[in-house]
Amino acid sequence: MTELAIETRGLSKQFGDLTAVSGLDLEIPRGEIYGFLGPNGSGKTTAIRMLCGLLTPSAGDISVLGLEIPRDAEQLRRRIGYMTQKFSLYDDLSVSENMHFMARIYGMARSAARDRVSQLLDRYSLGSMRGRLAGAMSGGQRQRLALAVATLHQPDLLILDEPTSAVDPENRRDFWEKLFDLIDEGATVLVSTHYMDEAERCHQLAILETGHLRKHGAPQDLMEALAGRVIEIEGADLRQVKERLLRIDGVQSAAQQGLHLRILMAENGHTGDAAISRLHQELAGEELRIHVGKPSLEDVFVACTRGEVR
Amino acid sequence: MSSLQRMSAVATKELRQLSRDRVTFSMVVMIPLIQLLLFGFAINTMVRGIPVAVVDLSDSAAARVISEQVRVSQVVDIVAQYDTPAEAEAAIVAGKVRAALVLPRDLPQRLANGATVGQWMVDGSDTMVGSALLGLRTMPLKLEAGVPPGAYTQRVPSFEVALFFNPERRSEVNIVPGLTAIILTMTMILFTSVALVRERERGNMELLITTPIRPLELMLGKLLPYVFVGLIQITIILGLGRLVFNVPFQGALFDLSVVTLAFIGASLALGLLISTIAKTQMEAMQMTVFILMPSILLSGFMFPFDAMPRAAQHIAELLPATHFMRLIRGVYLRGATAGQMWAELLWLLAFAAIMLTIATKRFHKSLD
Numbered sequence: 001m002t003e004l005a006i007e008t009r010g011l012s013k014q015f016g017d018l019t020a021v022s023g024l025d026l027e028i029p030r031g032e033i034y035g036f037l038g039p040n041g042s043g044k045t046t047a048i049r050m051l052c053g054l055l056t057p058s059a060g061d062i063s064v065l066g067l068e069i070p071r072d073a074e075q076l077r078r079r080i081g082y083m084t085q086k087f088s089l090y091d092d093l094s095v096s097e098n099m100h101f102m103a104r105i106y107g108m109a110r111s112a113a114r115d116r117v118s119q120l121l122d123r124y125s126l127g128s129m130r131g132r133l134a135g136a137m138s139g140g141q142r143q144r145l146a147l148a149v150a151t152l153h154q155p156d157l158l159i160l161d162e163p164t165s166a167v168d169p170e171n172r173r174d175f176w177e178k179l180f181d182l183i184d185e186g187a188t189v190l191v192s193t194h195y196m197d198e199a200e201r202c203h204q205l206a207i208l209e210t211g212h213l214r215k216h217g218a219p220q221d222l223m224e225a226l227a228g229r230v231i232e233i234e235g236a237d238l239r240q241v242k243e244r245l246l247r248i249d250g251v252q253s254a255a256q257q258g259l260h261l262r263i264l265m266a267e268n269g270h271t272g273d274a275a276i277s278r279l280h281q282e283l284a285g286e287e288l289r290i291h292v293g294k295p296s297l298e299d300v301f302v303a304c305t306r307g308e309v310r
Numbered sequence: 311m312s313s314l315q316r317m318s319a320v321a322t323k324e325l326r327q328l329s330r331d332r333v334t335f336s337m338v339v340m341i342p343l344i345q346l347l348l349f350g351f352a353i354n355t356m357v358r359g360i361p362v363a364v365v366d367l368s369d370s371a372a373a374r375v376i377s378e379q380v381r382v383s384q385v386v387d388i389v390a391q392y393d394t395p396a397e398a399e400a401a402i403v404a405g406k407v408r409a410a411l412v413l414p415r416d417l418p419q420r421l422a423n424g425a426t427v428g429q430w431m432v433d434g435s436d437t438m439v440g441s442a443l444l445g446l447r448t449m450p451l452k453l454e455a456g457v458p459p460g461a462y463t464q465r466v467p468s469f470e471v472a473l474f475f476n477p478e479r480r481s482e483v484n485i486v487p488g489l490t491a492i493i494l495t496m497t498m499i500l501f502t503s504v505a506l507v508r509e510r511e512r513g514n515m516e517l518l519i520t521t522p523i524r525p526l527e528l529m530l531g532k533l534l535p536y537v538f539v540g541l542i543q544i545t546i547i548l549g550l551g552r553l554v555f556n557v558p559f560q561g562a563l564f565d566l567s568v569v570t571l572a573f574i575g576a577s578l579a580l581g582l583l584i585s586t587i588a589k590t591q592m593e594a595m596q597m598t599v600f601i602l603m604p605s606i607l608l609s610g611f612m613f614p615f616d617a618m619p620r621a622a623q624h625i626a627e628l629l630p631a632t633h634f635m636r637l638i639r640g641v642y643l644r645g646a647t648a649g650q651m652w653a654e655l656l657w658l659l660a661f662a663a664i665m666l667t668i669a670t671k672r673f674h675k676s677l678d
Contacts, residue, residue, distance in 0.1 A: 052520055054677045070676075077522045088517035105521045 011060035035202030036192035043211035081150030091135030140171030226295035228271030235288035352622030357442035368417035434473030486551035502581030560645035579665035605631035
């Protein structure tokens with residue numbers, strides 16, 4: 001029994017000329033929620049599909065739950081629950097029909113399946129709509145159904161590919177509560193997302209961009225590492241100020257957020273009070289209030305990708 | 311003006327999409343091409359080369375002369391000789407020959423008396439074949455060697471013709487059982503050809519292949535329900551054929567079930583193979599049409615198989631519908647047993663097994 005649920009070395013995937021995933025080294029511990037954060041096209045789905053054994057890597061090694069993938073993919077299938085990005089249960093089957101179908105595919109005996117299904121209907125508040133067709137449910141309800149099905153056979157590892165992209169904020173919060181319940185029961189969860197607030201809930205995070213691993217670690221640590229580099233500016237004429245800011249050496253990015261500008265100072269440059277006095281100097285003549293801001297995960301993302309996140 | 315512009319925008323977009331959809335584009339070219347070739351070359355309503363047998367009871371030189379003259383008429387092709395009419399009849403039932411010419415023991419006397427010289431036993435279920443053989447009834451016989459000159463004058467028909475299985479020469483007798491082959495080809499292949507594609511298009515497949523299900527389990531599970539669909543369809547067609555069109559059922563239910571199941575299996579397996587090749591449901595349907603078209607035209611459903619040129623016959627032999635056409639007509643109209651037509655049956659079973667194996671091999675539980 002290894003400590004790690006997932007370990008990859010130099011994991012790469014090439015589609016023709018396109019490098020979807022490049023040299024990914026991952027160490028995902030058991031019993032935690034591990035997040036893949038990245039914009040669309042950053043390689044999250046491709047990486048997940050390789051970890052599930054659905055895609056063959058172009059290079060690199062994968063070990064999932066101590067199994068070598070893709071060689072032992074068939075053994076792995078009994079031990080993982082997978083939630084695809086697109087709802088992949090049958091729209092024209094009812095909630096309980098979908099669940100019973102998957103239970104039988106996983107080889108569960110009839111009575112065991114019946115018990116497990118009613119337990120899950122209860123747990124995911126689907127009991128009242130057990131007879132409803134999956135196609136007629138809301139995004140949040142479908143997501144609960146998909147999660148219920150993914151956990152049907154009590155997998156050690158849950159892999160969720162952007163599970164909440166079609167779900168409203170309240171259902172999203174509820175969905176994450178369910179994930180933490182599963183962690184308490186000893187499962188490991190790998191989840192991909194492009195929502196910052198979701199990423200912040202993960203125990204650990206890998207930030208992906210164009211197939212590369214840019215940064216990884218606990219969200220708190222990642223944010224703390226930026227201490228002093230985030231500066232907020234309030235004042236008039238912020239659009240013009242922003243133009244001037246971007247020409248200043250040592251300013252990595254500037255973005256307007258409501259009534260203030262959020263500045264990220266470059267690594268190895270001025271931080272904290274030094275940065276503030278430098279900015280006052282550079283922006284002399286403007287009526288501005290400049291102070292140090294609290295780094296957010298978005299700042300972490302911008303700092304390590306210089307890119308945009310949707 | 312702006313209406314014209316919008317219309318041309320749609321037309322341009324449509325053309326651009328069409329040129330990128332290779333399957334549809336090839337259909338645009340292939341359908342007229344194949345239809346033209348099929349109708350122009352392969353389909354021939356002038357029936358020639360019907361496989362027949364000769365039963366020569368007289369063992370005379372005259373019999374050999376008559377056989378020769380029948381052969382050079384090109385309407386028939388003598389492929390077998392039998393010793394007794396009973397053997398010939400069994401061969402007709404089993405579909406080995408379509409007719410048999412029985413030349414009686416007293417052939418020389420008959421010739422001398424100017425009487426009818428022999429009898430054709432004809433499988434009349436196919437009216438086109440029947441008509442062609444009826445045309446031989448009054449064929450003039452020229453007898454030289456071994457026959458007294460002037461002995462034979464044509465006051466009476468040269469041959470008697472006995473039309474078996476369909477004495478009234480009703481075309482629906484032949485059409486109704488044949489239609490089962492066409493309808494089953496259409497529905498069975500169509501249902502299964504979209505089976506896997508649909509799961510892939512809807513996104514169900516990605517989930518399904520992360521479960522422990524084995525490819526063969528998935529394949530057979532997909533096929534099984536359609537076996538019943540096929541059985542319902544054939545019951546409707548043959549039941550109505552019996553009630554409305556009065557097509558007599560000569561065979562046994564057991565044989566009918568055996569040959570039908572074999573054909574349903576072959577068609578479903580072929581559909582499944584298409585399903586592993588096609589990327590969209592549209593592609594799957596177009597591929598089904600590619601199979602369906604020759605199945606209607608070449609299988610012997612609309613035009614006699616024997617009348618087609620050799621090349622078209624070879625293509626037709628590859629189609630499950632051709633083999634089933636023979637089986638269902640044999641069992642239903644002539645009362646043949648599955649055992650009598652084992653070669654056709656075996657072909658269907660082997661076809662089903664091969665298609666299923668290829669389909670299973672082609673299906674990978676991955677998205678590569």
